[in-house]
Amino acid sequence: MNWIRRLFRKSRAESELDKELRFHLEQQIAAAVAAGADLKEARRRAQREFGGLERVKEEVRDTRWETHFDNLVRDFRYAFRNLRKDRRFSLVAIFALALGIGATTAVFSVVDRVLFRGLPYAHDDRLVSFGLTAPIEKDEFMLGASYVDFRRAPGLFEEVTSMLPGDSKCDLTEQSAVRLSCARVEQTFLSTLGVQLILGRNFTPEEDRPNGPRVAILSYALWKDRYAGDPSVLSKTISLDGKITRIAGVLPANFEMPTLVPVDILLPEELDEEVQRRSVPGSVLRTFGRMKPGATVSEGIVGLQPFLEQSLHGAPPAFRKEIHLSVRSLRDRQVHDAILASWILLGSVFAVLLVACTNVASLLLARATGRQRELAVRAALGASRGRLVRQALVESTLLGLLGGVAGCWIAHLLLRLFVSIAPEGIPRLQEANLDLRVITFTLGLAFVSVAIFGLAPALSNPAPEQLCGRDVRATTRRLLRQTLVAAQIAVSLVLLTCAGLLLRSLWNLQRAPTGMETDNVLTETISLAAYRYPQTPQQIAFFAELQRRLQPLPGTIALALSDTLPPAGQMRSTILAAVEPEGYPPIAEGTGGAVAWRAVTPDYFSALGIPILRGRTFLEHDASASENPIILSETLASQLFPNEDPVGKQLRLFRLQTPWRTVVGVAADVRNNGLVASSDPEFYLPWKNDPVESLSTSQIVLRTRMNPSAVAAWMRAATASLDPTIPAKIERMSERVGKLAERPRFNAVLLSLFAAMGVVLAAIGIYGVVGFLVAQRTREIGVRMALGATSRGILKMVLWNVARWTIAGAAAGILGAWFCTRLLRSLLFEVSAHDPLLLAAALATLLVVALVAAWVPARRAARFDPLVALRNE
C-alpha cells in the first residue's frame, strides 16, 4: 500500500518531491534557453513563474493525508508531554474521571435492567398483573370461580391469561433423572405475553382441558443442555413424573416467567371450569393481561369490580374490607422492591460522577490559569485561535480517553464486585454486563465536562499583560473554583449522611433478635419427588425413617421436623378471624391480619432455642390422631386470651375444619417475616402421622455440639443412603438468617463505597485548589511575610479561606441531606431518617478531611522563605 509506505518513508517521499519539482524547473529553464533567452534570465523567470519551491511543496504536502495525521500526532505528543510534565495534575484528573466513569457505568449497568430495559415480551408496556390483593397475599391473584367468567369477556383487556402460583417441581424420569421447575400455564399464556416459540407450537385448547393429551414446552436451556438443541425433539416424547409427554415446542432463549421464577418446562394449566364454578371460590390463580391500546390501569380496575363482588360473595364479611383490586404494570410487579434501592444507587453514583466532574473541572481551571502565560506566548508567536482550540481539544480528549479507559477497567471490577456481593432477588443481575450504550454515555459526559473547562481558556483571547505572567482574570476564576469546591463538599455530605444511615440501619438489623439461638443449628430442606412419593403416608414414612437414621448422629442435642422454618420464606398461614377462642366473641371487623402456623415435632423448640414461656412443648403421643393440642406464640396468646393464662384453654381453627384444640403451651415470639417487616403471630400444631396437608417439602432442624460442617456431611450421607435421588439442601441456620440482611448490606456497602469516593474526590479537590491558590499567591505571601506576617498568620489566612467555602458547602449539604434522607426512609430499620447524631458525624468527618486536605498546602505556604517568595513570578 502506497500510502502506508509513504507514512514510514517520509524522507524518501520528501526527496522525491524535491527531485520532481526541480526537474520541472530545469525543463522550464531549458525551454527558455532553447527559445533564445540568456541562462541567467531564463532561471530568474522560471523561478518567478514557479513562485517558490517551498510553497509548492507545502501545497503538495497539504493534499496528502499523512500531513494531517502528522499534525494530529504532533498535537497528541505535545498534549501527552504537557500531561506528563504536570504529573500530579494528570494523575488526579484521570483518577477522578476514572472513578466517576467507572462507578456510574457499573451501577448503571446493574440498574438498567431493573429500571429501563424492556421486558422480553412484545409491547411490554401494555402487560399488567391484575386481580385481588389481600393482607396475606400482596401480589395479584384471582380465584378460579370468578376468573373463568372474567376471561369470557375481559373488557378493556385485549387478552388475559393465568397460571398456577408457586414454583412447582416435576421430575424428568428418564435415565439420569433430574428435578425440574414446571409451571402450569393457560393456553393463552404465550400469546398474551407476546412470546414467539423458536420451535414447534403452543398448546391447543384441547390440550389445556382436564385430562387432555399430555404435552410440554421446553425452556431453551433445557433443550440445549439435555437435547443438544436438536430440532427433532418435536417428534419425541419424554417421561415426566412417570408419564409419557409429547414435546410441543421450545421457548426462546430470553424467555422468563412474568413472576421471574425459574422455569424449565411449561405444562398446560388444565383448568376445569365446572370444578371451579362448583367449588367456589376455586383455585388461586396468578392472572396477567394485555391492556387494549390506550386503556389505563384505573379503567382496568373499574372493569374488574363486578368480579371482586363475585369473589367475595361467599366470603365472610371479615375478608371484604382487606381485599382490594389491583392492576399494575408487569415491570412494577417484577421489580417493585428493587426500584427504590435502584434509584438511590443511581442517584448516589450520579452524585459521585458530579463530584468527579467538578473536580476535574476545577483542576483544569486551576491549570488553565497557570498556563495563561504559555497561551499568550503561543498566540503572540502566531498560533491561530483554531490552532490553540485544537490543541486544547486534543488535550481534553487525551485526558478523557485515559480517564475513560481507566474508568472502564474500574467499572469492570466494580461490576464483578456487585455481582459477587449482590443478594438474591435483584432481577436480572446475572445478565448485567458492561453495556456499550452506558460506556458511551458516561464517556461522552466526561468528554463534555473536560472539553468545556479545557476549552474555556483557549477560547478567550489572551491579554497582552499575560505575557509577563500577571493574572488578570484570577478573581472570577477563583470564585468559580471555590464554588466548585463548595459543591463537592455539599454532595459528599449528602452521600456520607445517606451511607451512614444505611450502615446504622444494617447494624441494627444484624443485631435484631430473631427469637432463636442460631449457632450450631443445621437445617436440611428436603423436597420429595411426586412420582416417587405420591401419597402423604409415603412422605410421612420417609421423614420418619430419615429422622430415625439421623437420631444416632454423634453430638446431636436436638433433632426436629417442621414443614417450614422461620425467620423468612414460605410458611402456612391463615387469618386471625379464622381462629376462634372458646368463650370469646369472634372478631367483629376485618381479618385481624395474617397468622402463621407450622406443623412441628416435639423437639422443634429446643432445636431452634425458642423458649417455652408457659405450659409444655408437644409430646410424642401428641402425634396420634386422637390428640389435638396447640402451642401459641406469645403475641397470639395475648391477642386471643388477653390478661389470662391461655394454657388449658380451648380454640377452634375455622378454616382447618378441625375439632376443639387445647392450648398446651406458649412459645416466645420468633421473627417470621424477614428481619425488617413486622412479624405475624404464630401457632404450632403437632407433626401428625396422618396430616391433612401434603408434606412433600419439609425441613429438618438439628442442633449439634459437633463441628457443623462435619455433621452436614453426615446428614447428606444419611439422606443419600435412604434415597440417593433426593437433592438435600443443607445450610446453617445462621446462614439463613444472614442471607436476610443481604439486600440491606448490598445497599449499605455500595452507598458507603460511593460516599468514600465522594469524600476522597472532595479531599483531592480541596488539596488541588488550595495548593494552586498558595502557588498563585506566593508573591503576595512573600510580601506579607516581608512586612511582618508570622507563619501562623499565613496558615490562618489560607485555612480561613478554605473554611469559608467548606462551611458554605456544608450548609448546602445539610439542606440536601435533609431532603435526600427522607427518600431512604423505607429502607431504614430502627433509625430515624433525620438522625442528628449521624448528620453531625458525617459533617465532622467531612470537615476533618477538608481541614487536612487544606492543611498540607497551607503549611507549605507558611514555610515560604520570604526572599524566594518575593522573587517568584
Add this chain to the structure above:
Amino acid sequence: MNEAKPELLRGTLDMLILKIVALGPSHGYAIAQRLRQISKEFFTVHQGSLYPALHRLEDRAWLQAEWRDTDTGREAKFYTLTKKGRKQLEAEALGWEQLSTAVALIMNSVE
C-alpha cells in the same frame, strides 16, 4: 500568467490531467506543456495547482507513478493512468459532456 484567462472550473483540472495522461505516460512538466498546447495557450496551469493535483490523483490510485529516464536521459517521475483512473475519466467525461450540453442549451435559448 494572463489575468484575463478564466480560472479552471473546480474539479476540471483533475479531469484534464487524467485525459492527458491517458494519451500516454508523462511527467509533470510534459503534462503542463501539453495542456497549454492542446488548449492553444488557453490554460496555463500553475505548478502550485498541478503538483498538488497530481499527488492527489496518485493518492486516490487514479494515477500510478514511477521514475523513468526521459528522451534526454534525465530521470523524471512519470505518471500513468490506472484502471480505476480510466473509469473515473470516463465518468467525468460523461458528466462534463452532459453539463456542457445543458449549459449550451440554456445559453442558446436565452439568446
